Amino acid sequence: MIIVSTDGSCLRNPGGAIGWAWIAHEGGRFDSGGAASGTNQVAELTAVLRAIEAHPGGEPLLIESDSQYAIRxxxxxxxxxxxxxxxxxxGSxxxxxxxxxxxxxxxxxxxxxxxxxxxxxxxGNPFNERADQLAGLAAQDWAAGRGDVGSELLPASPAGDAEPETARRRTAAPAPVPAAGATVTPAASQPSGRPAPAAEPQWELGTLFD
Incomplete structure (x- = not known):
């Protein structure tokens, strides 16, 4: 089984720079990216999407996330x-x-x-902490104007939410899991069912923030 941790970051929710990241538990491969403006929900969902896209094949994939919104x-x-x-x-x-x-x-x-x-x-979950750190650094890059202008773009939502286009940062080589306490710099990665449905809660989804 492939196990991957994902996380998203929004420096000012909503409307601030966002970052997303995933990191594989075995081998420490990771990827991250972001956008100049967005929401934490967009960041969390993008992290999940990029993790799935980066791990094709027949082996079971387990995604760990601290976002109940993204999982549900x-x-x-x-x-x-x-x-x-x-x-x-x-009905909305x-x-x-x-x-x-x-x-x-x-x-x-x-x-x-x-x-x-x-x-x-x-x-203190080491992979959740690494994903959080990578997503935060990606958001900071976009806030400082260091986003990857040439990256692939995910189109904005057509649902009237005015969500931003979310850019994907592509990198080329695998990276080891950093030692505990080390500073993580998003520099390298190598991009590579379901549980029974639960009742949907009646509260407005847009109010759930992690």
Whole structure:
């Protein structure tokens, strides 16, 4: 089984620079990127999408995230949304629709199963902490105007949320997992089911922040 930790960062939610990252537990490969403006939800969902895209094949993929929103969008609520024509239980459009649909396609097209596991953030989990650090550094890069202008872009959501285009940073070589306490610099990576649906809560999804 491939295990990958993902995380997203938004320096000022909403509207600040965002960063996303994933890091593989075996081998320490990682990737990160961001955008000049966005939300934490866009960052978290983009991290999940990029992790799935970077790990094709038949081997089971387990994604660990501290974002219940990202996990539930990707594995629980999505089935109900599809049955309702991409509407929530209240009848409103699904937020971040294009990202959610892209994750659904990535999971469906992947040969092996994709599973998700929630982990509590900021409690010393080394891979969650590395992903958080990488996402934060990527967001800082975009805030400082150091984003990768030539990177591939994910189109903005058509659901009326005015979400930003989210750029993907491509890098070329594997990187080891840093030693505890070391400063992580996002410099290198090598891009490479579901649980039973749960009842969708009635509160507005846009109010859930991790």
């Amino acid at each position: 969008c990707s594995s629980e609520w999505i089935e109900g949304w599809k049955r309702k024509g991409w509407r929530t239980a209240s 459009p699904v937020k971040n629709l294009e990202l959610v649909q892209a994750i659904d396609r990535a999971i469906t097209q992947r040969e092996g199963p994709v599973r998700f596991r929630w982990v509590r953030g900021h409690v």
